[in-house]
Amino acid sequence: MTSEATDKSSFLYRLRHSMAHVMAQAVAELYNGVKLGFGPPTENGFYYDFDFGTEQIGPETLAKIEKQMRKILSQNEKFTREEFKTEQALQKASQMNQPYKEIQIKKLSGEGVELFSFYSNGKFTDLCEGPHVDSHKDLRSAAFCLDRISGAYWLGSEKNKMLTRIYALCYETEEELKSFLEQRKRAEERDHKKLGKELEIFTISETVGKGLVLWLPNGTVIREEIEKYAKEMEFRYGYHRVATPHITREELFIRSQHLPAYSESMFPPMTVEDEGGIKERFYLKPMNCPFHHLIYSSRPRSYRELPLRLAEYGTCYRFEQSGELSGLLRVRCMTMNDAHIYCPEEKLDEEIALLMTMYQEFYNTFGLKNYTYRLSIRGKANREKFKGSPDLWDRAEKILSDVLSSKNIPFYVGEGEAAFYGPKIDIQFKNLMGREETVSTIQVDFFAPVNFNLEYVSQTGEIKQPVIIHRAPLSTHERFVSFLIETYGGAFPIWMAPVQVKLIPVSDEVKEYVINLEKELKTASVRAESDFTDNTFNKKIRTAVTHKIPVCLIIGNKEASQNRVTVRRYGIKEQETLTKDDFVKQLKEEITERRCGISSFPA
């Protein structure tokens, strides 16, 4: 959220907060006996949670509520504040027949709050800490519209009743609201689900099942280019590649403690019967780690081979809740840029530092900028859920925080966001709709070495336990490609573009030259295609541009007669004509260096 949107003293915050009360009042007037939940400001406006009882609320009621709000605003009431001690406050909430407010008062009272404020505007009163604007007059020039309606669990717990949440957009001026709506519309144009279909990157078939992605030829090029790059990078950083099965006997996940702790996110087991009639259960893997641990422990290890880095683009299966699935962002079958690093504890800081360098190298290549680092630690609450000695935790948390600081990497702390086996550094991306998603983590794990009895012989001949680092800088292909599509708006850098070069003949006379050039480019491993359709020249250009192909070669008699090509780059007006050989040389350089040039970011 912007600072203005969260700053309680800002006018915008008070405006949105007050407007939420007006909405609650409108709803209360229209629906007798409605129960009120919470109604805070948000990044773009505000929402309010209501319990409508048995009443069905659809989008058509939004217009009705909005109309009522405007009627209320015309009454020009003042916002007034009154304070009550706990008992009186409870009594007041009870008189108003607002059970959720009673619960809230009791909860806050338990946390030591003794004085409760109620705000009134006209006949409407609501428990609220404020602050608000002075009167309706301050709200009149504001721009707002009711946006959408959805369910939301009371107190955010799925064990509680689901209330009806009404979201509204609200800004100080009409221009700001309009500009937000336009921005949202532009963002929707970059939606990876939309572009993924248009650019034929992936498809999902009901026949195969939801959350199970079919990668089309274009998408497969992108996947494989990413994978090739990751393998080169990991080779340079001293990783060894391994390969493991997609299924395993139940025993492995019992040992790793995924069963039963993680069983809700796993596909149900397959039961097979051997010749002796003994039944055995197999599971699809939700993670690669346990397999890698067994590779580590397949023979005794010496300190000399640590840190041992085992990498695999491993395909995992998770039975995500159906409502969670979304395009490539959240799927049930995913291929992870996974690796596990088995590291002596005293080398942990060095190894993490090396990882941060690698992450930044990766993200620079992709030109990614819209991410933030989160240091996820235990926090003060629920200490019992975090396994291992507190001493070890303290040290690990300090190491992570020190590495981030020493590399001048800005980060924020996520209290209670650690994994149960250790703290982590999460890389958070914001998607187009402003929603934050974890794209990647670096996790320190003290727990698995114990479960899997992982050991090494130290320099002094002692048996020691390594610490494990789980890391996946490039996330899963699925999630990472969804971010890339949205970041690039579908216009990929040349090195990973499905079609890198489109050859467009001006007329049939140059056909032979074009055919030969295409052959030459393909021989140089360039993904080149020629357009020999009956379409007009203009139409051919339009087609190439709408497919967001990074380079078009315009070839007419002028070019063919001089062994040249005219280069038209995506999103760039200026063209240049150069010799065929110069073009191929430049192009190859750009591809080999994986340049993330301006051509990929049209204005």
Next chain:
RNA sequence: GCUGGUGUAGCUCAAUGGUAGAGCAAUUGAUUUGUAAUCAAUAGGUUGCGGGUUCGAAUCCCAUCACCAGCUCCA
């Protein structure tokens, strides 16, 4: 999984109880073009699937599946 919404040709959408239609894409023919849509013809649909109401259903009702937004979850 929960709340609300949506589902019509490959894609984007029209048809609100009375003969399912348009543009783009596809196919065929003509056209060979110098920087974002040449012209014409053809083909394409048990309106997501299954029930029901009705003389008659894309349209109304029930159920189911999928998708979208949000909630919850996300080792």
